[in-house]
Amino acid sequence: MNNNQTLEKLQQMRLSAMASLHKQHLGDNRIESMTTDEYLALLVDHQWEDRLNKKIVRLVSQACFKQKASLVEITYDPQRNLDKNSFVRLGTLDFIRRKENLIVTGASGTGKSYLAQALGYEACLMEYKVLYANTSKLLNELILSKMDGSYLKELKRVTRTDLLILDDFGLQALDQQSREIMMDIIDDRHNGASTIIASQIPVSAWYELIGEGTIADAILDRIVNSSHRIKLEGESLRKGKLKSI
Template identity: 70%
Template structure:
């Protein structure tokens, strides 16, 4: 079998990265300087890394983040009640392994969404399936899914996510549909997967916002008791950015 046939068969087996590296080694005449075992390991490692990178790229795309956020770029210099040691520990993502939740609260612009998405980005890098969504937009989508009969299917997609990020929670009032939908989401994910909730509304006001005491009690019992809570303070980081321009 000649090299061209080998490369073509590698491509047909969807081992494109391996085929490309093999072709490059042939062109550069580097095969003679390595043992067969070493060369095979080199090709396999290259293919493996390529697949891992493609998987991470796919997870990042599917997550639906609205901005690029990275744990390495988190600002700890601003006085906003963000404990570096605590957040660094959260960045290890042990909370996902333990099926725990995170609640981020604070005024507009203090960085809640960025922190949530930075954790989500790290989740994708560690190959956790992550979904980021605006809460009100998600409720609208699920309301429409009830009409076309795909509600349970959409809920199933949320349950399959290792990490679900609900941003801007509580900015719009809850009607019966929103309450029931939130209950379905939280109940399905309780002790099975992690959820990050970001909100301008303090947790103490969530009961009244959700409404319907029995449902509110059930939802908060499942969310709050299993959550790490970060209450951000200080001025808007957006204002600070404008001042520096």
């Protein structure tokens, strides 16, 4: 057996992790201590883990998170009105598997974005496709895409993700174009994928914020009725330069 040819073929088949480990074991003469089945399993597991890690890195990059957030870094101060048991259940991501939504509301600085992105990052680790976006920026980008004819392509990119995170929803009232695009997004994802909406505006004020009764009714019916709710309270976590969430 020509080991150099074997390594070259592994590289050509894009099994670089397997080739690297095989080369290392050849140099260390560790192959003889394993059975054929054990060695093959070792190589395959190494290649599998390498591809999984690369996929997760790619998913995190494509998600476009604003900050790195982790479920393990979340604090459950009673003043925040964040129930640990409820949020830990959300952290299992069963709500994504059930195509349910999550609404996180609270004043500026209470950690809405962090919670949403922590769930998003966990979803990437579980190999879900995630997209994080500032709501106003996303709607403006989609408005511009109508001008160059790429709207349907861009809308598909947004609606086909397993988890869409719309942050800072409601900071700007929706005009007619924004309302229609928001309706397209919510309607396409209804019962098919999960959406997290983070907003400083209480849900009770969303009807007026969206405007135009028919569209507002349709959007709220699709997004609110199938949503888990978190209403954060307390002072801004940014006061005193607090770094923990």
